[in-house]
Amino acid sequence: MGSNFQPLPGFRDFPPRERQVSRYLFEAWTAVARRYGFSEYEAPLLESAELYLKKSGGQLSDQLFRFEDKGGRDVVLRPELTASLARIAAAQQREYQKPLKWFEIGRCFRYEKPQRGRSREFYQFNADILGESSPSADAELIALSIDVMRELGFKEGEFYVRLSDREAWLAFCEDRGISASEVDAFLQVVDRIERESERKLGELLEPFSITLESVVSFIAEASKEPSPNLAAVLADLANRDLDRFIQVDLSIVRGLAYYTGVVFEVFDPGKALRSVAGGGRYDSLISIVTDGSSDLPATGYAMGDCVIMELLNETPGPLAQYQSWLQRQSTCDIYVVIADESQRPAALKLVSNLREAGLSADYPLAAFKISKQFKAADQTLARFAFVVGSEFPELKLRNLNSRTEESIAPNTNPVEVLRARLDEPDGPLIA
Amino acid sequence: MGSNFQPLPGFRDFPPRERQVSRYLFEAWTAVARRYGFSEYEAPLLESAELYLKKSGGQLSDQLFRFEDKGGRDVVLRPELTASLARIAAAQQREYQKPLKWFEIGRCFRYEKPQRGRSREFYQFNADILGESSPSADAELIALSIDVMRELGFKEGEFYVRLSDREAWLAFCEDRGISASEVDAFLQVVDRIERESERKLGELLEPFSITLESVVSFIAEASKEPSPNLAAVLADLANRDLDRFIQVDLSIVRGLAYYTGVVFEVFDPGKALRSVAGGGRYDSLISIVTDGSSDLPATGYAMGDCVIMELLNETPGPLAQYQSWLQRQSTCDIYVVIADESQRPAALKLVSNLREAGLSADYPLAAFKISKQFKAADQTLARFAFVVGSEFPELKLRNLNSRTEESIAPNTNPVEVLRARLDEPDGPLIA
Numbered sequence: 001m002g003s004n005f006q007p008l009p010g011f012r013d014f015p016p017r018e019r020q021v022s023r024y025l026f027e028a029w030t031a032v033a034r035r036y037g038f039s040e041y042e043a044p045l046l047e048s049a050e051l052y053l054k055k056s057g058g059q060l061s062d063q064l065f066r067f068e069d070k071g072g073r074d075v076v077l078r079p080e081l082t083a084s085l086a087r088i089a090a091a092q093q094r095e096y097q098k099p100l101k102w103f104e105i106g107r108c109f110r111y112e113k114p115q116r117g118r119s120r121e122f123y124q125f126n127a128d129i130l131g132e133s134s135p136s137a138d139a140e141l142i143a144l145s146i147d148v149m150r151e152l153g154f155k156e157g158e159f160y161v162r163l164s165d166r167e168a169w170l171a172f173c174e175d176r177g178i179s180a181s182e183v184d185a186f187l188q189v190v191d192r193i194e195r196e197s198e199r200k201l202g203e204l205l206e207p208f209s210i211t212l213e214s215v216v217s218f219i220a221e222a223s224k225e226p227s228p229n230l231a232a233v234l235a236d237l238a239n240r241d242l243d244r245f246i247q248v249d250l251s252i253v254r255g256l257a258y259y260t261g262v263v264f265e266v267f268d269p270g271k272a273l274r275s276v277a278g279g280g281r282y283d284s285l286i287s288i289v290t291d292g293s294s295d296l297p298a299t300g301y302a303m304g305d306c307v308i309m310e311l312l313n314e315t316p317g318p319l320a321q322y323q324s325w326l327q328r329q330s331t332c333d334i335y336v337v338i339a340d341e342s343q344r345p346a347a348l349k350l351v352s353n354l355r356e357a358g359l360s361a362d363y364p365l366a367a368f369k370i371s372k373q374f375k376a377a378d379q380t381l382a383r384f385a386f387v388v389g390s391e392f393p394e395l396k397l398r399n400l401n402s403r404t405e406e407s408i409a410p411n412t413n414p415v416e417v418l419r420a421r422l423d424e425p426d427g428p429l430i431a
Numbered sequence: 432m433g434s435n436f437q438p439l440p441g442f443r444d445f446p447p448r449e450r451q452v453s454r455y456l457f458e459a460w461t462a463v464a465r466r467y468g469f470s471e472y473e474a475p476l477l478e479s480a481e482l483y484l485k486k487s488g489g490q491l492s493d494q495l496f497r498f499e500d501k502g503g504r505d506v507v508l509r510p511e512l513t514a515s516l517a518r519i520a521a522a523q524q525r526e527y528q529k530p531l532k533w534f535e536i537g538r539c540f541r542y543e544k545p546q547r548g549r550s551r552e553f554y555q556f557n558a559d560i561l562g563e564s565s566p567s568a569d570a571e572l573i574a575l576s577i578d579v580m581r582e583l584g585f586k587e588g589e590f591y592v593r594l595s596d597r598e599a600w601l602a603f604c605e606d607r608g609i610s611a612s613e614v615d616a617f618l619q620v621v622d623r624i625e626r627e628s629e630r631k632l633g634e635l636l637e638p639f640s641i642t643l644e645s646v647v648s649f650i651a652e653a654s655k656e657p658s659p660n661l662a663a664v665l666a667d668l669a670n671r672d673l674d675r676f677i678q679v680d681l682s683i684v685r686g687l688a689y690y691t692g693v694v695f696e697v698f699d700p701g702k703a704l705r706s707v708a709g710g711g712r713y714d715s716l717i718s719i720v721t722d723g724s725s726d727l728p729a730t731g732y733a734m735g736d737c738v739i740m741e742l743l744n745e746t747p748g749p750l751a752q753y754q755s756w757l758q759r760q761s762t763c764d765i766y767v768v769i770a771d772e773s774q775r776p777a778a779l780k781l782v783s784n785l786r787e788a789g790l791s792a793d794y795p796l797a798a799f800k801i802s803k804q805f806k807a808a809d810q811t812l813a814r815f816a817f818v819v820g821s822e823f824p825e826l827k828l829r830n831l832n833s834r835t836e837e838s839i840a841p842n843t844n845p846v847e848v849l850r851a852r853l854d855e856p857d858g859p860l861i862a
Contacts, residue, residue: 005522005721007475008506015523016470016533023471035786037763037793037811039447040454044438044552045476045538046496046508065477067498070542075439077477077508091436092446097810099796101762102447107476111501121475129796136796147786239779290436331532332468348670355466355578362468365530365560365567379528380468 010112010120020329022123024322025305026105028151029125033103036144038127041102043084045109049074051083051289063110077109081126082258082300086286089130090294098131098296108304116310117274123305130286133297135229138262138281139236141301145266145277146245148303153318159276159311161245163234163264164252165227166280172218178208184257190215191253222250229262258282262299268311276311277303327381334418335377335400336363339370339389347388350395350414357415374400384421386414397421441543441551451760453554455753456736457536459582460556464534467575469558472533474515476540480505482514482720494541508540512557513689513731517717520561521725529562529727532571539735547741548705554736561717564728566660569693569712570667572732576697576708577676579734584749590707590742592676594665594695595683596658597711603649609639615688621646622684653681660693689713693730699742707742708734758812765849766808766831767794770801770820778819781826781845788846805831815852817845828852 007013014022033040049066065077078084081104089100104126112118127144129137142161149159169190173183189204193215196204201212226234226248237243254263263280279301286296312318334354338347347363354361362380364373377385377400386408387396393410397417408414438444445453464471480497496508509515512535520531535557543549558575560568573592580590600621604614620635624646627635632643657665657679668674685694694711710732717727743749765785769778778794785792793811795804808816808831817839818827824841828848839845 005518007518008477008479008500008504009502011475011477013475013519013522014473015519015526016472017526019471019473022473034763035789035791037791039762040450041447042445042450042453044442044444046439046442046540046552048439065498065500067496069439069496071440073439087436087438088444088446091444095446095448097807101793109477121477132796134797140796143783236779239776240783241780242783331470332465345670348667349672352574352671352673358466360466360468362532365563365571366565376528 008120010114010118012119012121020326021309022305023329024325025123025125025152025308029103029105029148029303032144032148032151033125033127035147036101036127036140038101038103038144041085041088041104042106043078043081043088043104045078045107046075047078047084047087049076051087052076052079060110063112065109065111079110080108080256080302081106081124082128082256082282082285082302083289085126085128085130085300086282086289086298089296089298090286090290093131093294093296099137100128100130102130103127117307119306125303126300127302128298128300130296130298132299133283135232135262136236137297138229138264138299139233141279141299142233142246142264143237143240143242145264145279145301145303146242148277149266152308152312153321154315155317156244157269158315158317159245159266160247160269161264161266162249162252163230163246163262164248164250165230165262166253166259167229167261168222168227168250169253172222176208176210176214178210182208186210187253187257188255190251191255193219193251219250223248233262252278254278254280258285258288260284266303270314274307274311276307277301330360330381330383332360332362332380332382333384333422334359334361335373335380335382335385336361337370337373337377337385337387337398338364338367339387340392341367343388343390343392346392350386350388353415354418357419359415359418384418386418439551441545441549443550443552451757452740453736454760455756456554456556456583456739460534460536460579460734463575463579463582464556464558466578467532467558467571469532469534469575472516472519472535473537474509474512474519474535476509476538477506478509478515478518480507482518483507483510491541494543496540496542510541511539511687511733512537512555513559513687513713513716513733514720516557516559516561516731517713517720517729520727520729521717521721524562524725524727530568531559531561533561534558548738550737556734557731558733559729559731561727561729563730564714566663566693567667568728568730569660569695570664572710572730573664573677573695574668574671574673576695576710576732576734577673579708580697583739583743584752585746586748587675588700589746589748590676590697591678591700592695592697593680593683594661594677594693595679595681596661596693597684597690598660598692599653599658599681600684603653607639607641607645609641613639617641618684618688619686621682622686624650624682650681654679664693683709685709685711689716689719691715697734701745705738705742707738708732761791761812761814763791763793763811763813764815764853765790765792766804766811766813766816767792768801768804768808768816768818768829769795769798770818771823772798774819774821774823777823781817781819784846785849788850790846790849815849817849 060079069075108124109121178186186208234243252265259280260283261281265275265278268274281299283297286294336347336351351361351363385398395408396405397408398405491510500506539555540552609617617639665674683696690711691714692712696706696709699705712730714728717725767778767782782792782794816829826839826845827836828839829836839848
């Protein structure tokens with residue numbers, strides 16, 4: 001029986017209270033993206049499997065929701081957004097002046113073992129800059145990634161950005177004789193360097209004839225002497241006073257094979273190694289996706305909704321900011337109490353006038369006791385209630401916080417009185 | 432090659448210009464839902480096939496995106512939202528005071544032949560009231576359906592709502608000896624009465640031993656003498672001055688089997704029979720979905736994004752309103768032109784200050800010619816541009832509409848000057 005009430009394993013329901021969490025994130029994401037001059041786009045949730053498998057390395061292939069549709073097409077629910085974006089940007093690039101600064105907030109799907117901070121269906125915020133190869137584009141996205149954290153209330157010391165450059169790794173591979181076809185596999189090992197034991201890493205590195213020691217010492221040295229790209233990014237961020245959030249750390253390579261240059265991840269300093277967002281440059285992807293018929297340098301950033309909400313719930317400042325926001329989320333401006341059921345027609349007219357004036361108004365759908373109506377009014381978090389009773393056309397306006405009441409004379413426009421009261425801070429009304 | 436640029440057949444890409452259409456609809460839907468005191472929720476996009484097949488009549492089963500996931504589960508991409516909502520409401524009903532007034536804007540999927548006004552992936556706005564059986568709940572939803580159209584700029588005469596009652600049809604079926612197990616099939620025929628020829632309808636009605644004539648005359652009579660439920664809905668809407676949008680018309684029965692009482696559809700009067708939204712009461716669905724362990728009266732409403740945008744594009748008033756909204760959608764408040772590349776650090780600091788003040792600011796990521804920068808500024812639809820040049824710390828503030836310019840002295844806060852200008856209507860600035 002209980003199974004009928006549950007979503008699929010790893011999937012989440014969002015009844016209104018849980019939906020507030022998403023809305024809070026979406027508002028913060030959207031606000032920062034707009035401040036940075038990004039335009040919103042959206043892609044289909046279902047794409048051809050080819051786009052994800054052949055074209056973008058196929059690293060997520062064991063986590064795909066993949067099936068054959070009724071037309072015999074091999075399709076997938078998107079596991080991430082960058083392949084779709086590359087396809088759309090290639091199709092649209094003549095329609096927009098470059099660089100494109102585009103953002104998206106949407107769902108992605110990965111068949112992973114459900115666990116804390118992981119969901120098979122999750123929301124992801126994506127911001128990408130396409131058509132600009134200079135490090136200033138990377139810096140702009142990294143600045144955005146910092147401001148997303150600050151928008152959510154995180155302060156210096158409560159997060160940091162680890163900055164790296166895949167080009168430095170490509171040079172390392174060339175130096176050490178790792179062939180082009182082996183580079184991806186080698187970087188997959190580097191990507192696991194903080195998650196695996198030394199013994200395991202040694203084993204994983206053996207096929208490349210490279211010792212863990214030489215990898216570790218490269219990371220240390222290259223992090224001390226940033227590549228020209230990284231130096232340019234750091235200088236740009238210093239002009240914005242944002243370099244204080246950055247740690248150059250070449251151990252960051254990002255999991256996906258399509259990254260080509262500057263890469264970065266946003267980290268929680270409290271729990272080592274928990275990445276809450278990340279991104280990087282993927283200059284070859286559009287050419288790969290379009291079989292070479294189109295080419296556009298690009299850099300992207302993404303944050304999911306699961307890990308950031310875990311971190312937010314553990315960090316006092318951001319949590320207090322979220323809770324204060326929650327308290328301001330009333331489901332209406334005004335609740336209309338019907339104290340005398342025979343006045344329902346007048347109450348409906350009042351509700352209708354309030355809504356036409358752009359206010360949000362609720363009222364009892366059936367003849368409930370007054371105490372139940374006031375309880376419903378309290379649950380909406382509305383600050384005010386009109387009471388329509390036997391003294392109609394006189395009304396009462398009740399402040400639900402201060403529990404004070406004033407009379408609205410029949411010749412007064414109740415909508416205007418309410419508007420004035422909504423603009424005032426809470427205080428005792430004239431009784 | 433071209434196929435790499437295209438989404439799957441029947442799916443749509445939403446690059447920024449196309450995304451504006453969705454945003455316009457979402458803003459209108461959200462505004463009306465909030466004015467009516469509805470709270471937002473969201474459900475998973477993937478559900479067990481059982482929820483849709485066994486539990487809700489299975490009428491959409493030939494249009495399902497259905498597959499087996501990696502765990503061997505029989506799953507579907509949701510074709511509509513009501514089954515998920517019933518599941519969630521049953522699970523959550525003790526957590527919220529009833530009636531629940533919940534809304535959602537999300538994607539649904541149907542494998543249909545792609546055609547004008549139909550897409551295999553579409554957005555749907557859902558608003559539902561659960562836990563209230565009185566016709567006042569139906570009236571509240573029908574009022575909302577009218578205000579959604581008015582919010583989009585449709586006036587009286589540019590749309591109307593056809594109102595019906597399945598209970599009247601159940602009484603008809605009982606009178607004519609149609610057994611309970613045949614009712615759904617019979618109502619499916621009634622649902623097609625305006626789309627099929629008389630001959631075809633006669634054939635379809637034969638198994639029920641009912642003539643088309645008797646159906647047509649029942650519709651005419653029952654529409655003239657509304658059932659008690661319909662009379663209550665009409666009286667409620669009359670109190671809001673909204674009954675003028677209603678036509679009682681018993682030929683409306685709605686396609687899905689789960690409807691039990693008052694049903695309605697919003698129509699375009701220009702093209703006969705084009706329904707742009709609809710809804711109705713489904714008092715048994717929660718009991719069906721929960722195998723009888725839960726029960727909640729419910730009434731719902733849904734509008735998709737495809738048909739309404741077709742109608743909007745053909746209707747001058749709503750189209751003009753949309754176009755005027757479009758013109759106000761700048762991608763930033765201010766564009767910072769870098770006239771002297773050596774001043775880029777100062778420009779970045781200015782951009783950073785503008786954004787920290789909550790303004791939306793964009794700037795050139797590379798050293799472009801000034802003419803290209805102003806072209807980029809124009810494309811953002813920003814009203815103003817700062818020009819950072821060799822005279823820095825003096826700045827120029829340019830009004831991009833009036834093509835006038837003023838100097839900002841070094842000891843002035845440019846953010847405050849801009850704020851003041853943004854609050855002023857456009858006019859010549861002091862040169």
